Amino acid sequence: xxxxxxxxxxxxxxxxxxxxxxxxxxxxxxxxxxxxxxxxxxxxxxxxxxxxxxxxxxxxxxxxxxxxxxxxxxxxxxxxxxxxxxxxxxxxxxxxxxxxxxxxxxxxxxxxxxxxxxxxxxxxxxxxxxxxxxxxxxxxxxxxxxxxxxxxxxxxxxxxxxxxxxxxxxxxxxxxxxxxxxxxxxxxxxxxxxxxxxxxxxxxxxxxxxxxxxxxxxxxxxxxxxxxxxxxxxxxxxxxxxxxxxxxxxxxxxxxxxxxxxxxxxxxxxxxxxxxxxxxxxxxxxxxxxxxxxxxxxxxxxxxxxxxxxxxxxxxxxxxxxxxxxxxxxxxxxxxxxxxxxxxxxxxxxxxxxxxxxxxxxxxxxxxxxxxxxxxxxxxxxxxxxxxxxxxxxxxxxxxxxxxxxxxxxxxxxxxxxxxxxxxxxxxxxxxxxxxxxxxxxxxxxxxxxxxxxxxxx
Ligand SMILES: Cc1cc2nc3c(=O)[nH]c(=O)nc-3n(C[C@H](O)[C@H](O)[C@H](O)COP(=O)(O)OP(=O)(O)OC[C@H]3O[C@@H](n4cnc5c(N)ncnc54)[C@H](O)[C@@H]3O)c2cc1C
Ligand code: SF4
Ligand code: SF4
Numbered sequence: 001x002x003x004x005x006x007x008x009x010x011x012x013x014x015x016x017x018x019x020x021x022x023x024x025x026x027x028x029x030x031x032x033x034x035x036x037x038x039x040x041x042x043x044x045x046x047x048x049x050x051x052x053x054x055x056x057x058x059x060x061x062x063x064x065x066x067x068x069x070x071x072x073x074x075x076x077x078x079x080x081x082x083x084x085x086x087x088x089x090x091x092x093x094x095x096x097x098x099x100x101x102x103x104x105x106x107x108x109x110x111x112x113x114x115x116x117x118x119x120x121x122x123x124x125x126x127x128x129x130x131x132x133x134x135x136x137x138x139x140x141x142x143x144x145x146x147x148x149x150x151x152x153x154x155x156x157x158x159x160x161x162x163x164x165x166x167x168x169x170x171x172x173x174x175x176x177x178x179x180x181x182x183x184x185x186x187x188x189x190x191x192x193x194x195x196x197x198x199x200x201x202x203x204x205x206x207x208x209x210x211x212x213x214x215x216x217x218x219x220x221x222x223x224x225x226x227x228x229x230x231x232x233x234x235x236x237x238x239x240x241x242x243x244x245x246x247x248x249x250x251x252x253x254x255x256x257x258x259x260x261x262x263x264x265x266x267x268x269x270x271x272x273x274x275x276x277x278x279x280x281x282x283x284x285x286x287x288x289x290x291x292x293x294x295x296x297x298x299x300x301x302x303x304x305x306x307x308x309x310x311x312x313x314x315x316x317x318x319x320x321x322x323x324x325x326x327x328x329x330x331x332x333x334x335x336x337x338x339x340x341x342x343x344x345x346x347x348x349x350x351x352x353x354x355x356x357x358x359x360x361x362x363x364x365x366x367x368x369x370x371x372x373x374x375x376x377x378x379x380x381x382x383x384x385x386x387x388x389x390x391x392x393x394x395x396x397x398x399x400x401x402x403x404x405x406x407x408x409x410x411x412x413x414x415x416x417x418x419x420x421x422x423x424x425x426x427x428x429x430x431x432x433x434x435x436x437x438x439x440x441x442x443x444x445x446x447x448x449x450x451x452x453x454x455x456x457x458x
Contacts, residue, residue: 009365010373012065016053017370022278022401023064024049025214027187028163030058032170033195039161044405046217047159047277061194063186064279066373072189072290073377077316084353084381085314085340086289090321092313093298093342094328094335095457099308102458106155106240107297108311110324110333111179114207114293115149117327118177124204125174128165130156136220136234140165142172154240158215159277166191166199175204181211182288183279189290205320208291210312212351213280215271222270222409223248229257240309269413274400281397282361284354284376287343293320299346308458312346336453352378356393359384363391 011017018024024039026048031037037058038051050058059065073080073087080087096102096109105112111129118124129152131141138156141164143149162184169176169188180188185208192199224231233252239261240246248259248267259267273281288294294314315321328335343352350356358379364371403411 009368011370014053015050018064021370025183025279026162027184029061029187029191031163033061034058048161061191064372067186069376082377084378086377087316090315092335094311094333102308107309110295110311112149116146127177129179157239169199179207181209182285185290206291208288208294210296213276215275218404219270219275226266269416282357282371284357286351292317334456353381355383356385358382360390
């Protein structure tokens with residue numbers, strides 16, 4: 001079996017395979033295809049899952065069952081050229097000129113600047129974007145005025161129940177901006193194009209986040225335990241802000257607990273890849289092929305010294321490219337044009353082309369484990385990870401998930417401090433050589449964005 005062959009282990013008659021393989025990402029599409037379904041937080045896995053297996057109608061909209069990328073891309077970008085990066089009109093680096101907004105944001109503050117731009121237009125009635133509900137709970141909310149935009153949170157990296165976006169799309173009249181992570185958008189478009197095509201006209205523009213992974217609630221439980229924070233008393237949290245990488249901040253009432261994201265060892269344990277929701281390991285759509293404009297972090301050697309974050313933008317339509325240039329003309333953002341090489345350099349091959357995910361899906365298929373059936377535009381560029389590597393990863397992941405589900409986080413910390421230490425150190429060395437010493441440029445493998453081009457970024 002290769003990654004190009006049909007996926008026999010994908011179960012399409014209901015959601016049982018999704019539940020058994022823990023592949024749900026909480027998009028909420030199934031709940032609208034079968035109203036008897038609810039999304040519930042599984043007490044052991046600590047991810048949202050459907051309450052029961054339901055039927056073929058629910059399975060037909062589920063992005064953990066199948067996503068037809070060629071079909072959806074033809075509908076969203078009719079006639080546009082497909083590349084291994086999806087449909088690309090332009091690639092830019094950008095930063096909000098509002099210092100406070102930029103500093104509070106996860107990267108360049110571009111999502112909020114885009115929302116402010118679109119909310120000022122007569123052809124937009126509002127925006128649907130993630131807001132804070134309480135504790136660690138976040139949900140899509142309706143935003144109608146610019147005053148509400150800066151109240152929205154930054155990036156939320158843990159698994160959420162996301163059905164509210166589709167509920168709002170059903171309820172509202174008019175045309176809206178929708179902010180969503182890739183798999184959330186897959187579920188929304190699966191549902192719209194199969195069950196409710198009338199909702200398509202309510203979407204004016206989609207602002208997609210680039211997305212490397214999300215985490216089960218075990219990650220938050222583990223970090224709270226390591227740092228002596230009472231998990232049940234968390235009243236709010238923020239993963240980023242206060243500089244390009246930012247800190248994880250958790251509030252218990254008035255008390256603020258801050259944890260460095262790059263160097264804190266406990267953070268590295270609790271936010272290890274094994275804490276990702278399992279579907280993330282099969283995800284081939286990190287760069288949001290279905291969004292009209294994609295916003296991610298510019299993790300480049302040329303931006304490493306900036307004091308506040310810089311955003312990487314992929315405009316997939318001429319209209320979104322025009323919008324960001326209008327924002328620059330109005331002085332809301334600073335921009336510089338770059339190319340697709342910067343998408344690749346800013347992320348990793350694994351993220352952009354799915355080298356690991358395509359190979360892992362093929363392996364899951366071979367061993368009879370359900371996984372989403374997806375072939376994206378990046379498939380021709382993927383260099384599949386060796387079978388032995390994905391097999392070893394799967395064995396380790398199975399062991400680590402069992403430890404997480406038993407809440408034995410301290411054992412995982414001990415493992416990282418001993419047997420996994422060389423791998424952990426290598427990650428830092430790679431970062432130092434590529435981003436700081438710029439070995440790729442020194443050895444002629446790539447040409448950096450010039451200093452002049454990024455001079456205007458803070
Ligand atoms: C789970 C996740 C993983 C990510 N992984 C990567 C990565 O690997 N590489 C990379 O370059 N970028 C990644 N990003 C994107 C990055 O963190 C920033 O969100 C993005 O660059 C936008 O930053 P900003 O400064 O413009 O906006 P921000 O100030 O961060 O605002 C983002 C807006 O998006 C909405 N939002 C936040 N979290 C979610 C969510 N979970 N679901 C739906 N909407 C949400 C909120 O309304 C928020 O206002 C990820 C984002 C998420 C949510
Ligand atoms: S991924 Fe979405 S559609 Fe599939 S089971 Fe989970 S919530 Fe339902
Ligand atoms: S990595 Fe993929 S599956 Fe995981 S949260 Fe991001 S978009 Fe969804």
